Amino acid sequence: MKNSPLYKGSLSTIVLKLLEENSRMYGYEITQKVKELTAGELNITEGALYPSLHKLEADGLLQAEMVHIGNRMRKYYRLTETGKKETADRLYELKAFIEQMQLILNTNLTNPQGI
Amino acid sequence: MKNSPLYKGSLSTIVLKLLEENSRMYGYEITQKVKELTAGELNITEGALYPSLHKLEADGLLQAEMVHIGNRMRKYYRLTETGKKETADRLYELKAFIEQMQLILNTNLTNPQGI
DNA sequence: ATCTTTTGCATAAGACTCTTATGTATCCAA
DNA sequence: TTGGATACATAAGAGTCTTATGCAAAAGAT
Numbered sequence: 623m624k625n626s627p628l629y630k631g632s633l634s635t636i637v638l639k640l641l642e643e644n645s646r647m648y649g650y651e652i653t654q655k656v657k658e659l660t661a662g663e664l665n666i667t668e669g670a671l672y673p674s675l676h677k678l679e680a681d682g683l684l685q686a687e688m689v690h691i692g693n694r695m696r697k698y699y700r701l702t703e704t705g706k707k708e709t710a711d712r713l714y715e716l717k718a719f720i721e722q723m724q725l726i727l728n729t730n731l732t733n734p735q736g737i
Numbered sequence: 738m739k740n741s742p743l744y745k746g747s748l749s750t751i752v753l754k755l756l757e758e759n760s761r762m763y764g765y766e767i768t769q770k771v772k773e774l775t776a777g778e779l780n781i782t783e784g785a786l787y788p789s790l791h792k793l794e795a796d797g798l799l800q801a802e803m804v805h806i807g808n809r810m811r812k813y814y815r816l817t818e819t820g821k822k823e824t825a826d827r828l829y830e831l832k833a834f835i836e837q838m839q840l841i842l843n844t845n846l847t848n849p850q851g852i
Numbered sequence: 853a854t855c856t857t858t859t860g861c862a863t864a865a866g867a868c869t870c871t872t873a874t875g876t877a878t879c880c881a882a
Numbered sequence: 883t884t885g886g887a888t889a890c891a892t893a894a895g896a897g898t899c900t901t902a903t904g905c906a907a908a909a910g911a912t
Contacts, residue, residue: 630745630746630868630869630870630897630898630899631745631746631870631897631898631899632838633898633899634898636841639841639842640841648860648861649860649861650858650859650860650861651860654859656841659840659841660837660840660841663833663837664837667899667900667901668860668861668862669862669863669864669899669900669901669902669903670898670899670900672861672862672863673862673863673898673899674898674899676862691860692907692908693906693907693908694859694860694861694906694907694908695860695861696859696860696861697860697861713842716838716842717842718778720835720838720839722775722778722779723747723831723835724835725774725775726751726754726755726771726774726775727754727828727831727832745868745869745870745897745898745899746868746869746870746898746899748869748870749869763889763890764889764890765887765888765889765890766889769888782870782871782872783889783890783891784870784871784872784873784874784891784892784893785869785870785871787890787891787892788869788870788891788892789869789870791891806889807878807879808877808878808879809877809878809879809888809889809890810889810890811888811889811890812889812890
């Protein structure tokens, strides 16, 4: 479903969350993992992901490691200590945000227990 | 609280949802309503809201009505028929988005029933 | 063998949405 | 009479994404 505009702003948090779970991942792997987790509903584009990874690295939240696989290279990322703390903060914020959205969505009673 | 970057993209959907509930509202009222619903956690800025309202109107989803209150004016908005349909679509998308976020957030078992 | 798809990285132009700053003006309470 | 709340609006800039493009190796298909 074509990545609704709601997706905006959540990409880097998703990346951090996945790296919290998996310890190290490379870019392409992240796009596939998100596709898998959301049953194809959310597709992270490379044009969004790579700049985002670079920024997270520049901000000191991720550290990169190049690994050669045969003749190709992969760039693995993992969380730094700072990144681990930031991830916790962002996940807390994301959960708060979802709660706020639900407060707004559930002002009527058509869906009492939320989605 | 400081409107996290996650907020991006959801403003117009929030506006549409509120107008679905209230039949007609004016800009300032919308900012106050959101503040109230989220216990002050989400603050819509006027610099974001008014251009958004103008766009929704230009897109034919809202129709405006000027009302004089004493010496002041209020610009009330309400959903058009097209706007009602679009609202249903966007709310469906927002719920789907939240579900997708929860799929990603709940890949571990520290919080089995979600937020 | 050759062609296409998948894997895997990257950047750039442009669109879109928001923040921050600014402007105007009325109403109400201290 | 002064400040805060109400009420509209626009503009510059920042941030994040889409879309397009480029390069190249590996794998699968014909």
